[in-house]
Amino acid sequence: MISRLRELWSYRELVWTLVVRDLKVRYKNSMLGFLWSLLNPLLLMLVFTVVFTVMLPSLETPRFPVFVLSALLPWNFFSSSVLSGVNAITGNGHLIKKVYFPREILVISSVLANLVNLLLALPVLFVLMAVMGVPFTPVLLYLPVIMFVQLIFTIGIVLILSTTNVFYRDVSVIMEVVMQAWFFLTPVFYSVDLLPEIATIGTLVLPIRRLLYILNPMASIVASYRSVLYGFTNGSPPAAPAWDFFSRTAVTAVVVLVVGYWYFTKKSHRFGEEV
């Protein structure tokens, strides 16, 4: 394992080259190029703002555009990482079949390329915050930590999905539906506070809010972003994410990464003949 990680480190330049390649290829044949990574979330934000402040005005969330965008950006990072990353191995057959290198580099660089998009889009959010009068507070310093935890979690998930997709190509198709569902199960365009504490389905009593956080690490990650960037729907200013709550999420992310990497290394020796 140690030697594998050492080998991975020796290939760090390749990671960067592949990130650049991914970004170049993605924007090569589009006129607006990388502007799309800014326009896309902005347009979505516009749609949500229209729906939830004009068409459904009863919710009355203050500074709704910031509320949505602060969650939409990290969600988009996750969702596009998963949807492109699931093909990270199968889509690079031309490389895998011709030359040896640690295959996990393909997954890592695919996720990192999406992280670059997130980093490029953040300034837009900051501008929006300034315009809408959201205070910039020292808790913003938590942002890199939260991003790092999300990065770990995302790489772990993509390691698992991209590996499975090599053997069962159905995965990439299924994931499109799964990501739709996951989006609705993650508090992006709504606040967790809106959910009932406890829901009863027939005779089943479910602590919905707790379950959401426990079962969906993305819910906690998105909530953490929102907590440091936007604050709260009752108007209180941004605050650091609760320590115990966030450390549980971090542990989950590390576990997912370790399991994902273990699974990946167990299967990667067959990639050369299966892609």
Add this chain to the structure above:
Amino acid sequence: MAAIELEDVVKSFSMRSGGAGSFQDIFVDLFRGRKWRKEHQRDFDALKGVSFAIEYGEMVGVIGSNGSGKSTCLKLVSRIIEPTSGAIRVNGRVAALLELGAGFHPELSGRENVFLYGSVLGIKRSEMAKRFDSIVQFAELERFIDVPVKFYSSGMYIRLAFATAINVDAEILLVDEVLAVGDQRFQNKCLERISELKRAGVTIMFVTHNLADVRTMCDRAIWLDQGLLVDDGPAESVISAYLEHVYQMEEAADLEIRDALAADSHLGATAAFDDGLETEANDRLAGRGRGRWGSGEAEITDVRFMDAKGEDRLLLTSGEPASILFHYHAHEPIADPMFGFAIYRSDGTHIAGPNSVFAGMEIAQIEGHGIVRYEMESLPLLPGTYYLTVSLCDHSGVHTYDYRDYWYRFRVMAQQGRDHYGLVYIPASWSHAVDSSEEQA
């Protein structure tokens, strides 16, 4: 320490009907049981326990028919696939040119791909920049280096791939049948460069069907057949053994067809000159029987080839005694016949056209069955495939009884250690002497 070492390497591929797996497999497992699927899923053993070692600086050609495991071998050495069992040790930086290309991304330009390939091999960008010019120059792609690779022709693609692979200072170079693409001039340039690399001490493993390249460039050859190592040794002797094997396999198949044909004609016995079945079977044997004509009073019923031991063969050895036997059947008495034949090389070159009258053999009359024999003390033909046109006509050659054009095929294989350039073997001897008169002057 050897550069490349394979120890009892086994590689089997599971062959599923649908290519890559799908959830269908899981459902099949659920309903019919995993055992059922395993039984109906055949495994293919590409390598069945192969061991060899290649020392630093050696250039080794891997030869064998399709499906012998050559490419699998190369993929294992390049770590693209891993062995089912056994061990592979590779010590040094490997550059591989496998099945057309280096793994370029179609959307990226040639320039970007060169740098990408470099970093895939673990070479720093700055290092790669130093080599960039010589790569482009070698590939002769100065004008197109900033064009996306998807617009490249296959020749341009392979030129860039080759130029990149030989410029990354690999200690071990793996080349799989890539030189088949690209024009003759570029192929020669590549072979020249490979020889240079060899002189510079690079270890080279070379898979090809072009035995001439192996013969001229490799010190050593490894012959694989159906996943097993058959022979490993000096290139020349391994190639001869391989060729002999190939020819014998072909001869066995040819003999089978010929005998099936003979059985058919006995059944028919109609002697119809353009009997559909006979022509078709003959075509298969001859490759291209071009036609048969004549008045038919007498027929050439069969032509047989005999080796030095007097055995019926379709494969003769260059330089050894051989005979050609013409079986005829004259339906009525024919006076002063002339037997003749012509030998063509497979590319159509007319090599010889002897006949019995030129040779001074007078036959007063033929009737019924008989055999005319043409004996050679030493077969002058060099290795290759040859066709025979035979004719039976009157003494002047004006009236033709039977003419079978391009009708019979035989092959010739080399005798160990003899010339193989050109068309024929000329029995001659060499000698040498110092010109003492010039020396004094």
